[in-house]
Amino acid sequence: MAKHETPLLDQLESGPWPSFVTDLKQQAATKPECWDILGILELSFKDRITHWKHGGIVGVFGYGGGIVGRYADVPELFPGVEHFHTVRVAQPSSKYYSSANLRQLCDLWEKHGSGVTNMHGSTGDIILLGTRTENLEPFFWDLTHDMNQDLGGSGSNLRTPANCIGESRCEWSCYDTEEACYKLTMQYQDEIHRPAFPYKFKFKFSGCPNDCVAAIARSDISVIGTWKDDIRIDQAAVKEYIAGNYPSNGGAHSGRDWGKFDITKEVIDLCPTNCMWMEGGELKIDNSECTRCMHCINVMPRALRPGAEKGASVLVGAKAPILDGAQFSTLVLPFIPMSADNDFEELVEFIEKVWDWWMEVGKNRERVGETMQRVGLPTFIKVMELEPIPQMVKEPRSNPYVFWAEEEVEGGFERDVEEFRAKHAA
Amino acid sequence: MALSKDELKAAIIEKATKSPKPQLYIKDFYACDPDAKPREIKNIANELVREQKLMFWSSGSTTMYGVPSRIKNDDGEGGV
Numbered sequence: 440m441a442k443h444e445t446p447l448l449d450q451l452e453s454g455p456w457p458s459f460v461t462d463l464k465q466q467a468a469t470k471p472e473c474w475d476i477l478g479i480l481e482l483s484f485k486d487r488i489t490h491w492k493h494g495g496i497v498g499v500f501g502y503g504g505g506i507v508g509r510y511a512d513v514p515e516l517f518p519g520v521e522h523f524h525t526v527r528v529a530q531p532s533s534k535y536y537s538s539a540n541l542r543q544l545c546d547l548w549e550k551h552g553s554g555v556t557n558m559h560g561s562t563g564d565i566i567l568l569g570t571r572t573e574n575l576e577p578f579f580w581d582l583t584h585d586m587n588q589d590l591g592g593s594g595s596n597l598r599t600p601a602n603c604i605g606e607s608r609c610e611w612s613c614y615d616t617e618e619a620c621y622k623l624t625m626q627y628q629d630e631i632h633r634p635a636f637p638y639k640f641k642f643k644f645s646g647c648p649n650d651c652v653a654a655i656a657r658s659d660i661s662v663i664g665t666w667k668d669d670i671r672i673d674q675a676a677v678k679e680y681i682a683g684n685y686p687s688n689g690g691a692h693s694g695r696d697w698g699k700f701d702i703t704k705e706v707i708d709l710c711p712t713n714c715m716w717m718e719g720g721e722l723k724i725d726n727s728e729c730t731r732c733m734h735c736i737n738v739m740p741r742a743l744r745p746g747a748e749k750g751a752s753v754l755v756g757a758k759a760p761i762l763d764g765a766q767f768s769t770l771v772l773p774f775i776p777m778s779a780d781n782d783f784e785e786l787v788e789f790i791e792k793v794w795d796w797w798m799e800v801g802k803n804r805e806r807v808g809e810t811m812q813r814v815g816l817p818t819f820i821k822v823m824e825l826e827p828i829p830q831m832v833k834e835p836r837s838n839p840y841v842f843w844a845e846e847e848v849e850g851g852f853e854r855d856v857e858e859f860r861a862k863h864a865a
Numbered sequence: 866m867a868l869s870k871d872e873l874k875a876a877i878i879e880k881a882t883k884s885p886k887p888q889l890y891i892k893d894f895y896a897c898d899p900d901a902k903p904r905e906i907k908n909i910a911n912e913l914v915r916e917q918k919l920m921f922w923s924s925g926s927t928t929m930y931g932v933p934s935r936i937k938n939d940d941g942e943g944g945v
Contacts, residue, residue, distance in 0.1 A: 493924065493925050494922070494923060494924035494925060495922065495923070495937075496920050496921065496922050496923075496936055498921060498923070501915060503911070503914065503921040503923070503928055504923070504928070506923075507923065507925035508923070508925075525925075593923060593925060593926075593928075594921070594923040594924070594925065594926065594927055594928030595890075595891065595927050595928040596928065629911075633911045633914075634891060634907070634911070634921065634923075634928035635891075635904075635907050636891075637890070637891070637892055638926070638927060639926060639927075794904075795902075795903075795904070798903035798904065798907070799902075799903050802892075803890040803892055803927075804926075804927055
């Protein structure tokens with residue numbers, strides 16, 4: 440029987456879709472504190488203000504992340520959620536786990552917490568919602584000792600790195616995203632578990648420019664697979680697509696009759712840089728103009744493949760805040776090799792260079808992308824000792840003045856004015 | 866001249882104890898030794914947490930430091 444009247448929440452059960460309200464009522468049969476989740480949320484709907492407070496000193500010994508303190512500001516009304524801390528558990532690479540592992544994790548959370556989960560948080564962690572402070576250490580002991588799993592990142596830490604399925608299942612992956620993610624996760628354990636930075640920091644690994652983990656939109660350093668040479672074309676397979684013998688997009692849209700495949704309309708005309716054309720019955724690509732959008736490869740996967748010289752592009756500065764608008768990351772390193780044989784040393788060297796600069800220059804609660812915006816991209820690339828490339832230019836300059844640094848001007852800014860005036864009248 | 870490790874620890878504790886604010890960002894400790902690199906200051910501050918002379922306070926999105934006697938347990942700030 441319901442502990443609280445929740446008429447407003449009950450409306451959320453009336454639609455045809457699954458409802459978290461129904462789920463919580465079901466969970467309340469064994470975890471009575473779930474009634475208080477519904478009760479406090481109903482009160483928030485009525486009062487039009489949250490009744491959650493978050494933040495605090497809760498955590499497990501030695502860790503500065505992985506637990507987010509949550510408290511009710513009306514504990515006398517809802518004692519079951521007086522403490523309702525969130526636990527972030529690091530997800531396995533590519534989010535591969537066995538059903539046995541999931542059952543064990545759910546059993547563990549039923550034992551130490553509310554049993555309510557969020558699979559997954561936007562960073563990728565497995566989010567376990569709702570436990571009391573005194574349950575945190577026992578939970579952590581069981582998680583690490585019985586399940587060999589660990590907490591993820593929170594606060595001003597390196598957040599749990601995430602990666603796409605990469606070479607484990609995807610033919611387009613240009614590097615081993617799982618190896619890169621695992622290697623860097625292990626290398627930066629201290630940064631994941633203890634605060635290190637002015638604010639949160641994320642890196643994510645996508646194997647190709649399809650960017651299935653949305654690294655470009657969500658991570659401070661996005662590592663996105665790419666290739667240096669030409670898209671590999673199987674002209675015989677192109678002909679099969681044109682003849683309608685191979686389904687486009689791997690058959691992904693075959694549930695409806697879209698008509699005969701039209702390579703001009705569906706591929707060539709949609710190329711964002713117009714770098715494709717048909718010539719003598721063959722598909723041609725001006726690879727120097729290709730921006731790696733992946734559209735043609737996605738449409739004709741049996742005919743087109745990424746090039747053979749593979750690596751990654753590194754972009755910096757994305758963030759997805761709720762209030763002031765999302766920002767994509769900026770291409771900084773167009774191509775680096777990605778090899779586990781040298782422990783991804785080019786990437787590691789760059790990451791640490793960014794960190795050293797940001798830790799010094801970044802303001803409190805300022806993401807690295809915001810620091811870049813504040814100081815300007817020219818300053819950032821100068822500090823990173825990089826040559827500017829056209830992809831870094833957002834738009835042509837709108838003012839006619841070119842500012843030179845003194846060291847860029849022959850003879851510097853000191854000059855003999857008399858000598859100058861002898862040749863150039865005032 | 867850079868401070869020794871013990872001097873830097875003492876300077877951090879003094880800053881955390883005497884600051885008007887009970888919770889401080891890691892950057893607030895940089896001034897304890899302008900010659901030290903940010904990463905060194907961070908490592909020392911985290912070592913002081915392990916020694917239980919400092920504590921973490923986390924809003925979920927940001928982590929701050931303070932001496933245990935000055936930190937409140939359950940007040941929130943900022944967004945996660």
